Amino acid sequence: MKKQLKTIACGAARLSVAPMMDWTDRHCRYFLRLLSQEALLYTEMVTAPALVRGGALHLLDHSAEEHPVALQLGGSDPAELAQAARLGAEAGYGEINLNCGCPSDRVQSGTFGAVLMTQAPLVADCIAAMRDAVEVEVTVKCRIGVDDQDPEVVLPDFLERIAEAGCGRVIIHARKAWLQGLSPKENRDIPPLDSDLVMRMKMQFPQLHISVNGGVGSLAEAKGFLDAGLDGVMIGRAAYHTPTDILAAADPEIFGTGVVADPVQVARAMLPYIERHLAGGGRLHQVTRHMLGLFAGRPGARAWRRVLSEGATRPGAGPDLVEQALERIDTGAERAAG
Ligand SMILES: Cc1cc2nc3c(=O)[nH]c(=O)nc-3n(C[C@H](O)[C@H](O)[C@H](O)COP(=O)(O)O)c2cc1C
Numbered sequence: 324m325k326k327q328l329k330t331i332a333c334g335a336a337r338l339s340v341a342p343m344m345d346w347t348d349r350h351c352r353y354f355l356r357l358l359s360q361e362a363l364l365y366t367e368m369v370t371a372p373a374l375v376r377g378g379a380l381h382l383l384d385h386s387a388e389e390h391p392v393a394l395q396l397g398g399s400d401p402a403e404l405a406q407a408a409r410l411g412a413e414a415g416y417g418e419i420n421l422n423c424g425c426p427s428d429r430v431q432s433g434t435f436g437a438v439l440m441t442q443a444p445l446v447a448d449c450i451a452a453m454r455d456a457v458e459v460e461v462t463v464k465c466r467i468g469v470d471d472q473d474p475e476v477v478l479p480d481f482l483e484r485i486a487e488a489g490c491g492r493v494i495i496h497a498r499k500a501w502l503q504g505l506s507p508k509e510n511r512d513i514p515p516l517d518s519d520l521v522m523r524m525k526m527q528f529p530q531l532h533i534s535v536n537g538g539v540g541s542l543a544e545a546k547g548f549l550d551a552g553l554d555g556v557m558i559g560r561a562a563y564h565t566p567t568d569i570l571a572a573a574d575p576e577i578f579g580t581g582v583v584a585d586p587v588q589v590a591r592a593m594l595p596y597i598e599r600h601l602a603g604g605g606r607l608h609q610v611t612r613h614m615l616g617l618f619a620g621r622p623g624a625r626a627w628r629r630v631l632s633e634g635a636t637r638p639g640a641g642p643d644l645v646e647q648a649l650e651r652i653d654t655g656a657e658r659a660a661g
Contacts, residue, residue, distance in 0.1 A: 335363035335391040336492060336534060338545055338577045340570075341559030342368055342395040342420070342464070351613035352389045353596055355562070357589040358570035361578040364392045365557075368422050370435070371398030371407035383414040393418035395464065397425065399435045399445060401452035412457040419453060421446070423465040426500035427507040437500035440469045443481045447488035454489040464494040464536070464557075467520055469502055474520055482528055492532035494557050495521045511537075511560075518548070525553055542569055542576060549577070565619045586617050590649055594642045601641060608635035611645065618652055626651035 340347065340355055342365035347355075352364045366385070373379045374396075385392060394416035398404045408419040423446060425436035439446050446463070453461045463485050467474035482493060498514040505513060521535045534555030535548050545556040562569045567586045574581035597610050611631045618624040630648035634640055 334578070335361055336532065336555040337549060338573050339363035339365060339393075339494070339534065339555060339557045340562045341365060341536060341557050342422070343559055343563065344368055346563050346613070348613075349385045349389065350596075350600070350610040351563075352392060353386055354589070354593060354610070354613050355566060355570060356389055357592050358566055358584045358586075359573040360581055361574050362570060363418075364389060365420065366392065366394050366416075368395045368397045368425060369407075369411075371396050371400065371403045374407045374410050375403050380410065380414075383411060383416075385415070387415070390415075391417050393420050393462070395420040395422055397422045397435045399439060399442070399449065401445075401448045404449050405452040405456035408453040408461065409456045412459050416459065418460045418462055419457060420462045420464055420494075421449060421453070423463055424496045424500065425507070426469075426502055426505070426510045437466050437469050438502060440466055440472065440477065440481060440500075443477075443484045446481070447484040450485050450488035450490045460492060461490055462492040462494065463490050464496065466496050466500045467498060467517055469500045472499070474499065474517065478520065478524060479527060482524060482531060486528065486531055491530075492534075492554075494534040494536050494555070495524065497521045497535055497537040522551060522553065542572060545569075546576065563613075564616045566616055567618070568620065586621070587649065587652065590614065590617060590645060594645060597642045597645065606636070607640040607642075607644060608632075611635045614645075622653035623651045 339362060344367045347365060347367050355364060369382045373382060394411040396404060396407050396419060398407060411419050422436055423439040427436065450461055465481065468477045485493065497516045497518045497520065500510050501514060516537050518535055521533065525533045532554045534557050535553050536557035539545055539556055539558045540561045545558060548556045558569055571584040571586065575583060593614065597607065600610055601607065615628045615631060618627045627648045630651060631644065634644045
């Protein structure tokens with residue numbers, strides 16, 4: 324069992340969609356999965372204290388269709404993280420990822436996220452405890468360093484320690500986080516990217532599965548990193564804002580399987596899911612807000628966004644709104660017929 328899950332996650336990690344708070348919730352992941360059967364998806368960060376002390380097990384809810392899907396945890400207490408990892412594995416996640424890259428104030432105050440780049444021995448203890456607790460793979464998402472750390476020194480030391488503790492796969496957001504003075508959003512853009520350092524880490528740690536993250540804007544760019552020898556590429560904002568560009572051709576182009584997904588069919592395939600969500604008391608916009616970028620860059624994209632964003636919060640809004648929005652999309656078939 325252990326081996327099989329590991330293989331699934333490693334293969335899928337050639338291309339992954341980043342954990343993004345408030346964005347990659349279960350509805351978003353269900354939707355993205357329709358665009359690519361293969362890419363690895365990550366949850367939003369769930370904190371270990373929320374699961375273990377707060378008993379917020381609903382944060383683990385997800386659909387079987389989302390797999391392969393990894394749970395990202397935030398925390399820095401080895402015993403608590405081990406317990407949270409156990410809960411995540413029991414809930415069915417195929418990988419448990421530790422967040423060592425998130426710079427937000429709220430996260431800093433709990434001593435987790437990017438500040439852990441300064442505490443490699445503690446991270447190693449966390450990894451070891453989580454590894455002991457679960458059969459599924461334990462991975463890390465980190466930065467190249469924080470504040471005035473020298474990434475050339477800090478990153479190899481960090482990787483060595485987590486690898487020794489049993490982490491075989493790491494995702495490196497190829498920029499520093501500045502813990503003071505920058506907002507989380509600025510921390511995703513202002514510190515310069517250093518993808519070359521990530522490439523060099525792959526040469527220095529050939530046995531470690533290394534994915535690069537940060538600023539990848541197209542599938543072609545992702546392919547470039549894979550061709551250059553990296554094991555995986557993680558894409559965040561571009562996968563959310565332009566999901567079709569990033570994911571629709573990912574299965575044939577990155578994984579050598581399947582066919583290019585058709586965004587119109589993807590929209591239609593969301594309808595039964597939306598109906599179930601509404602029948603369970605949910606609201607339409609909770610699902611459709613993640614679908615606004617489906618036709619980005621294609622004829623009708625603006626009308627699609629407008630119909631969905633203006634209509635989905637209205638009381639009683641239902642799946643027919645998605646059909647209405649689809650009517651605004653200029654499909655090639657309609658052009659040929661008309
Ligand atoms: C809205 C938003 C929320 C994010 N939340 C998380 C998070 O919960 N955990 C995490 O490790 N990174 C989080 N990130 C950072 C992304 O995972 C990723 O590292 C970052 O956006 C850089 O990748 P990109 O340039 O491809 O977007 C978030 C990013 C965004 C835009």
